[in-house]
Amino acid sequence: MPATASTREVTIEINGLRRTGTVEARRLLVHFLREDLGLTGTHVGCDTSQCGACTVEIDGVAVKSCTVLAVMADGASITTIEGLTDGSGELSRVQKAFHDHHALQCGFCTPGMVMSVRNLLRENPNPSEREIRHGLAGNICRCTGYHNIVRAVESLASEGSVA
Amino acid sequence: MIPAAFDYVRASSLTQAIELLRDNPDGAKLVAGGHTLLPALKLRLAAPELLIDIRSVAEIKGIEIGETHVKIGALTTHSELSASEPLNNVFPIFRETARLLADPQVRNRGTIGGSLANADPAADWPAVVLALGAQLEIVGATGRRTVPAEDFFLDIFTTTLAPDEILASIQIPKPKTGTRYAYRKIRHPASGFAVVGVAIAVRMLDGVVDEASIGITGATNHAFVGKEAAEFLTGKALTRDNIDEAARMLSENTECLSDRYAPAEYRANLVRVELGRALLELSQ
Numbered sequence: 102m103p104a105t106a107s108t109r110e111v112t113i114e115i116n117g118l119r120r121t122g123t124v125e126a127r128r129l130l131v132h133f134l135r136e137d138l139g140l141t142g143t144h145v146g147c148d149t150s151q152c153g154a155c156t157v158e159i160d161g162v163a164v165k166s167c168t169v170l171a172v173m174a175d176g177a178s179i180t181t182i183e184g185l186t187d188g189s190g191e192l193s194r195v196q197k198a199f200h201d202h203h204a205l206q207c208g209f210c211t212p213g214m215v216m217s218v219r220n221l222l223r224e225n226p227n228p229s230e231r232e233i234r235h236g237l238a239g240n241i242c243r244c245t246g247y248h249n250i251v252r253a254v255e256s257l258a259s260e261g262s263v264a
Numbered sequence: 265m266i267p268a269a270f271d272y273v274r275a276s277s278l279t280q281a282i283e284l285l286r287d288n289p290d291g292a293k294l295v296a297g298g299h300t301l302l303p304a305l306k307l308r309l310a311a312p313e314l315l316i317d318i319r320s321v322a323e324i325k326g327i328e329i330g331e332t333h334v335k336i337g338a339l340t341t342h343s344e345l346s347a348s349e350p351l352n353n354v355f356p357i358f359r360e361t362a363r364l365l366a367d368p369q370v371r372n373r374g375t376i377g378g379s380l381a382n383a384d385p386a387a388d389w390p391a392v393v394l395a396l397g398a399q400l401e402i403v404g405a406t407g408r409r410t411v412p413a414e415d416f417f418l419d420i421f422t423t424t425l426a427p428d429e430i431l432a433s434i435q436i437p438k439p440k441t442g443t444r445y446a447y448r449k450i451r452h453p454a455s456g457f458a459v460v461g462v463a464i465a466v467r468m469l470d471g472v473v474d475e476a477s478i479g480i481t482g483a484t485n486h487a488f489v490g491k492e493a494a495e496f497l498t499g500k501a502l503t504r505d506n507i508d509e510a511a512r513m514l515s516e517n518t519e520c521l522s523d524r525y526a527p528a529e530y531r532a533n534l535v536r537v538e539l540g541r542a543l544l545e546l547s548q
Contacts, residue, residue, distance in 0.1 A: 107271040126272035126315065127305070148265050150303055153369060162343065162372040168302045169373070172272050173295070173317055220368060224347075239367025 111175040115140070116184030124171045131155045133171035134181060142182035142212050146241070153240030156213035156220075157181045163220035165239070182212035195219055195257065202253035206244035214240050218254050227258045267305035274317040278324065278403050278430060284316045285428040286405055294318055294430065296339055297374040299366075300382050324377065324432045327351050336434040338377025342366070345376060354438060357445035357463065361392050364449055366456050380416070381431045383423045383486060385521065386457035390417055390487030392447060394479030395463035398436045404429035413479075417486035440475070443467040446542040449482070450534050452525060458482035459526050460534040462542050466502075473497045483520045483535050490514045493539065502547035511540035 107126045112119060115138065122137050134140045134157070143166060146154030150168040157166045158180040185193035192200060195218050205211045214237065221228060221236035228236060233254045234247070242250065275281035285292050291313030295301050304310040318324070319339065328335040329350045336345070345351065346362035362371060365388050379389045380400065393400070393413040400411050405428055413434075416423050425431060449461035463479040476497045478490035493514040500506045515536035520528040 107269065109272065125269065127267040127269055148306070150299065150370065156369055163369050164373045165369045168299055170272070170298070170302070173298065173319065217368065236368060239369040
């Protein structure tokens with residue numbers, strides 16, 4: 102182990118804003134987002150890349166931020182759940198569909214689910230129920246509330262844009 | 265969970281990454297997707313002094329469809345393998361396999377090179393590269409060498425890669441017209457890894473098997489080629505009897521791993537069942 106913790110300056114574009122920070126090389130991206138930047142919408146569920154609660158978009162694709170180092174994201178562009186609205190309180194399209202279909206119970210998995218739904222709809226704008234379930238395989242709902250999540254995504258199918 | 269402290273360098277070329285490996289013979293690890301390494305770091309099963317990030321090394325990215333070969337850069341993610349139309353037009357087995365691997369977020373980040381170099385006995389890609397007769401291009405301080413996939417996997421988490429070598433690409437000879445593929449696996453319900461996975465390439469000519477090759481993962485310490493079963497099938501029609509015999513042969517000749525989820529006897533049966541199902545799929 103190095104005698105002193107190795108730190109790095111990182112610059113990451115997060116939700117359209119340039120953010121900088123000094124992190125240890127071992128700092129996980131999810132901890133950088135939550136603890137250093139206060140973006141606590143991204144949750145830590147399992148911390149073992151199983152549950153998907155920490156899902157964010159790095160350079161346009163959904164990844165589990167508990168399994169990425171902050172230093173590895175240096176120079177990248179990241180969207181978190183906070184980046185889906187413009188601050189006006191207006192929900193994004195996916196969030197609105199979740200609201201309309203009661204696609205959340207305790208809500209803990211919801212930010213990750215929403216980010217994964219965006220990823221799914223980008224790849225397949227008109228998914229079948231089976232494709233929705235397959236596309237959300239990386240997200241676990243501890244309340245087992247999958248039924249309404251699938252309904253919410255079905256309501257978005259073939260509507261077009263993802264945002 | 266928080267990894268033990270380490271140093272981090274983002275390498276911009278293979279040469280730089282290899283130098284760093286040579287300069288840190290005991291404590292350096294390469295990282296690309298990081299989806300095997302980071303969980304190991306967090307559990308402190310691994311505690312390297314230095315992480316060499318090779319994600320920016322352009323020379324090992326991308327998929328090239330050449331005249332005689334298809335070349336896949338080691339940094340290609342599972343999602344990219346699944347999404348590439350040119351690749352799947354030649355080898356649809358890449359999409360078929362990627363879909364069965366982990367979950368979308370993991371596929372967006374994990375790489376085929378990482379999967380092969382890590383040589384998890386239950387990983388999917390080793391079976392596929394074996395069935396496709398791939399050559400693995402390896403770069404080290406003294407130059408490049410190419411190793412047949414069959415000679416690459418040595419043991420559990422062990423390959424022929426030297427500590428200062430890097431897997432650069434996977435090169436697959438383009439198939440003869442009419443070659444068909446299948447990948448099937450029994451997926452571990454928790455990890456998503458293959459309890460047993462079977463990859464097959466078969467070319468039929470005048471109703472009989474002209475060429476066949478079989479790659480098996482999950483069953484033993486490392487993925488291997490099912491040579492006898494493939495040789496048995498060559499020149500024969502894919503009838504139920506022939507399929508059953510090939511599957512029995514492969515199963516009986518395999519010394520299977522045992523764990524709490526799947527004892528050896530059960531795994532051997534899965535080898536038989538999965539090869540049989542995959543061949544049946546291709547016979548139709």
